[in-house]
Amino acid sequence: MTHPSSTSAASTSGPATHVATVITSPDDPVLDGRAAAAARLVLPRGGVPDWLADGIAVDLPFTPSGPLDEHAIAESVRSAVGGLPVDVVVQPLAGRRKKLLLADMDSTMIRQECIDEIADLIGRKAHIAAITERAMRGEIAFEPALAERVGLLAGLPVEKIDEVIAHRITLTRGGPTLVRTMAASGAHTCLVSGGFTLFTEKIARAIGFHEHVGNTLEIGADGRLTGRLVPPIVGREAKRMTLHRLRDARGLAQAETLVVGDGANDLAMIDEAGLGVAFRAKPAVASAADARIDHGDLTALLYAQGYRQSEFVTG
Numbered sequence: 001m002t003h004p005s006s007t008s009a010a011s012t013s014g015p016a017t018h019v020a021t022v023i024t025s026p027d028d029p030v031l032d033g034r035a036a037a038a039a040r041l042v043l044p045r046g047g048v049p050d051w052l053a054d055g056i057a058v059d060l061p062f063t064p065s066g067p068l069d070e071h072a073i074a075e076s077v078r079s080a081v082g083g084l085p086v087d088v089v090v091q092p093l094a095g096r097r098k099k100l101l102l103a104d105m106d107s108t109m110i111r112q113e114c115i116d117e118i119a120d121l122i123g124r125k126a127h128i129a130a131i132t133e134r135a136m137r138g139e140i141a142f143e144p145a146l147a148e149r150v151g152l153l154a155g156l157p158v159e160k161i162d163e164v165i166a167h168r169i170t171l172t173r174g175g176p177t178l179v180r181t182m183a184a185s186g187a188h189t190c191l192v193s194g195g196f197t198l199f200t201e202k203i204a205r206a207i208g209f210h211e212h213v214g215n216t217l218e219i220g221a222d223g224r225l226t227g228r229l230v231p232p233i234v235g236r237e238a239k240r241m242t243l244h245r246l247r248d249a250r251g252l253a254q255a256e257t258l259v260v261g262d263g264a265n266d267l268a269m270i271d272e273a274g275l276g277v278a279f280r281a282k283p284a285v286a287s288a289a290d291a292r293i294d295h296g297d298l299t300a301l302l303y304a305q306g307y308r309q310s311e312f313v314t315g
Contacts, residue, residue: 016047016061018068019096020077021089023296023303026174028085029055035081036060042076053309057300061093070290089291089304091275095255097305101182102243102269104261105193105200105214107136108279109175109207109298114195115149117168121160124152137282138264142194142235150217154227158219161198169199171207174298179208180313181302182258188250192242194234194265213242240268260293260301261285277301 022039024030033049036058040046047061060077074088106113113136119128128149135145179189191204191212204212216230232238239261247257259266259273262281270276270289278289279298286292293300302312 014063016045017063017093018061019091019093019306020060020062020073021052021057021304021306022060022077022081023057023087023089023293023300024055024085025295026053026056026297026299029053030084031055031058031081031086035084035086038080038082039077042080043073052303052307056296056309057303059306074291085295087291087293087296087300089275089277089300091290091304095274097185097307098182098258098274099187099252099256100243100246100250100258101179101187101189102192102239102246102257102259102273103175103179103190103209104239104263104266105191105203106195107262108260108266109172109191110203111170111172112168114164114169114199115153117164118153118156118161119149120168121164122153122156128152135265136263138267138284142265143233146194146215146233146235147229150225150229151227153217153225156225158198158217158223158225161196165199165202169203171203172298174296174300176207177312177314178298178301181307181311182305183208183210184313188246190242190246192234192239192269194239194263213238236265236268239266240272243269243272258301258305260298275304277304 036049040060043062044065045063050059070090073090077088103109113132116125116129116132119125131145131149134140135142183189189209191200191209193200193214195214196217197214200212200214215234218226218228218230220226255274257274259269260277260279262279276290278286278292
């Protein structure tokens with residue numbers, strides 16, 4: 001692949017103010033110099049491409065001359081690369097490295113919906129998964145939908161949760177690298193979920209989050225789920241307030257925060273982040289977020305912040 005970082009092109013009058021980061025899946029590194037050059041042509045006063053990872057991610061700096069529609073610019077870049085499976089994140093260059101990360105758990109940091117996997121143990125996955133899908137799409141309110149689903153789990157031995165985690169839950173690719181790289185650079189990281197602390201505690205530890213927030217399942221004296229939650233309930237508003245709490249505790253500005261999620265209950269915290277990202281998200285979430293990741297893995301959020309692949313913290 002050719003990466004013409006030194007190729008001449010329309011020069012900018014001074015340093016660029018914005019960047020379009022073009023990212024693809026590390027399993028299919030289809031980006032090359034021709035794609036970068038084509039994308040650069042649709043950007044106002046586009047600068048020289050800066051490759052963050054060969055074939056996977058490239059920064060395209062530019063300087064708009066007036067009001068900026070980030071979604072329109074991203075769509076123009078996607079069109080310019082001729083149908084390649086790419087994600088495009090458009091944002092100001094200044095302050096793009098964030099100091100606080102809040103991440104949803106189900107279908108974001110892990111590939112499954114935990115409650116659906118629990119339900120499969122008792123033969124109710126189809127019914128509960130249908131409710132989950134409607135709630136994540138925003139078709140029904142999250143809190144009553146959660147209470148309904150938890151009620152169907154009454155009587156399940158709590159030790160079955162460990163069985164689900166061990167045999168049914170897989171981490172989303174790039175998640176540990178995202179969290180550990182940001183933490184190594186001084187950011188605070190929090191896993192915040194409408195799911196359950198019996199999952200968030202172990203998954204947050206496995207990925208490397210500093211802390212976790214989730215719902216508490218009530219457990220009876222017999223060691224079985226009662227079908228109830230211990231208040232307060234972590235839903236859309238609680239996620240938003242967690243963002244505010246962690247941001248204010250650290251004296252951070254809104255612009256210094258990054259949020260990623262996939263479902264309707266993530267919308268409030270995505271909307272109030274400095275950079276709100278929809279990851280493999282439901283349509284309503286993808287259209288509302290600052291950026292959407294449909295092809296890359298979770299390391300796309302590092303590229304969006306200008307991290308180079310050589311800076312990633314793995315293991």
